Amino acid sequence: MQAPERQAESPFRGLYTEVHAFWLAGMSCDGCSIAVTGATNPSVEDLLTGALPGLPRIVLHHPVLDVDAGERFVSWYERAARGELGAPYVVIYEGSVPDEEVAAETGGYWSGMGVREVGGTRQPMPTAEWLRRLAPGAAAVIAIGTCATWGGIPAAIGNPTGAMSVMDFLGPEYRSALGLPVINIPGCSPVGDNFTETVAAILLFLQGLGPLPEFDELGRPAWLFRETVHRQCTRGGYYEEGVFADEYGDRECLVELGCWGPVVQCNITARGAINHLGGCMNVGGVCIGCTMPGFPDRFSPFYKAPPGSLLSSTQAKFYGALTRRLRRLTNLYMNRETEWDAAGRVPSGWGRVEEPSLPVRLVHTIYDRLRLRGAEPPGRTKPAERYAGGYEVPAVVARQRRQKR
Numbered sequence: 001m002q003a004p005e006r007q008a009e010s011p012f013r014g015l016y017t018e019v020h021a022f023w024l025a026g027m028s029c030d031g032c033s034i035a036v037t038g039a040t041n042p043s044v045e046d047l048l049t050g051a052l053p054g055l056p057r058i059v060l061h062h063p064v065l066d067v068d069a070g071e072r073f074v075s076w077y078e079r080a081a082r083g084e085l086g087a088p089y090v091v092i093y094e095g096s097v098p099d100e101e102v103a104a105e106t107g108g109y110w111s112g113m114g115v116r117e118v119g120g121t122r123q124p125m126p127t128a129e130w131l132r133r134l135a136p137g138a139a140a141v142i143a144i145g146t147c148a149t150w151g152g153i154p155a156a157i158g159n160p161t162g163a164m165s166v167m168d169f170l171g172p173e174y175r176s177a178l179g180l181p182v183i184n185i186p187g188c189s190p191v192g193d194n195f196t197e198t199v200a201a202i203l204l205f206l207q208g209l210g211p212l213p214e215f216d217e218l219g220r221p222a223w224l225f226r227e228t229v230h231r232q233c234t235r236g237g238y239y240e241e242g243v244f245a246d247e248y249g250d251r252e253c254l255v256e257l258g259c260w261g262p263v264v265q266c267n268i269t270a271r272g273a274i275n276h277l278g279g280c281m282n283v284g285g286v287c288i289g290c291t292m293p294g295f296p297d298r299f300s301p302f303y304k305a306p307p308g309s310l311l312s313s314t315q316a317k318f319y320g321a322l323t324r325r326l327r328r329l330t331n332l333y334m335n336r337e338t339e340w341d342a343a344g345r346v347p348s349g350w351g352r353v354e355e356p357s358l359p360v361r362l363v364h365t366i367y368d369r370l371r372l373r374g375a376e377p378p379g380r381t382k383p384a385e386r387y388a389g390g391y392e393v394p395a396v397v398a399r400q401r402r403q404k405r
């Protein structure tokens, strides 16, 4: 996405020492908060202490993690909503936004934080109302997790609460004070680093020290969600060679067990869940498409192989079988020192190493001819390059040395 014109005149541009972050939780399980606390690059601690050069310190207001409580905690939100904060702020929304009009029909509410006066009584303030009040003045509104970005589980078919995404709630015309539409960082739960890295990039932009990060047409950080899970999967090599897991716990590709990785945009296989560790396919789970707007309805029933995977796995099995066998031949050949071939034995004390058969040697003789065509062969083969004393072909000299021992 290109930087909108308004950004050049943004009232926020300048070097700030502090930026407030107002966290709101709607229909949420708090999994996004937990995921973010595991981020390492940068970590929440880095952001909160202002440890990153050029970035302002984040003053986090979080309903679970904050040390303030009660009215003192809520008073910060009030000041921001009234435009009295005196510092820029971002809004982070976790969970989907419920339709409070549905709840109001029965005199209740779905999700609240703090209180407000209603009919002379103090009633819970819906988080949807906080979002409506805080969004216009925010430098950016960041929806974190699939519930906030696309509605997620609470908005699945049936949807008794009328749950929706932040984007659905604020509408396509919404722009933050920096001129940005809603920024979406999906995942259930999201990769914590995806969030902190995006926040850091936005803060650099806010400071005028970096460009506006690139977002795709759905407001996802493009550099994080451009690729599919499959393209970065540690099991991709098995897929390519047409080798598939029969059951959970196997180490091969999981597509026949219901993995949606080939069509899902997510970087968890490359980045891991926390500090490059874990992550669905990395630890044996299939991709159920949790980062996608179609989740969960279009991916359920989970763990049932989609019909498209049958087509792709069948073709992978077909060409993969040949590729696998040819690679095995080369692997056998490359697993040997040239000296071992010259000596006709492998001096390993760990066990007998299979000798390449005549066909394998033949194939590799041809293969090496092709490999070396138009290139310099390894070793000092030209007269001008030879060592003094007639040293010519290293393998021959090595054999002579061994014979003398």
Ligand code: SF4
Pocket (backbone or CB within 6 Å): 229, 230, 231, 233, 234, 235, 236, 237, 239, 252, 253, 254, 255, 259, 260, 261, 262, 281, 287
């Ligand atoms: Fe692709 Fe899933 Fe197989 Fe990984 S496990 S290679 S994402 S199909």
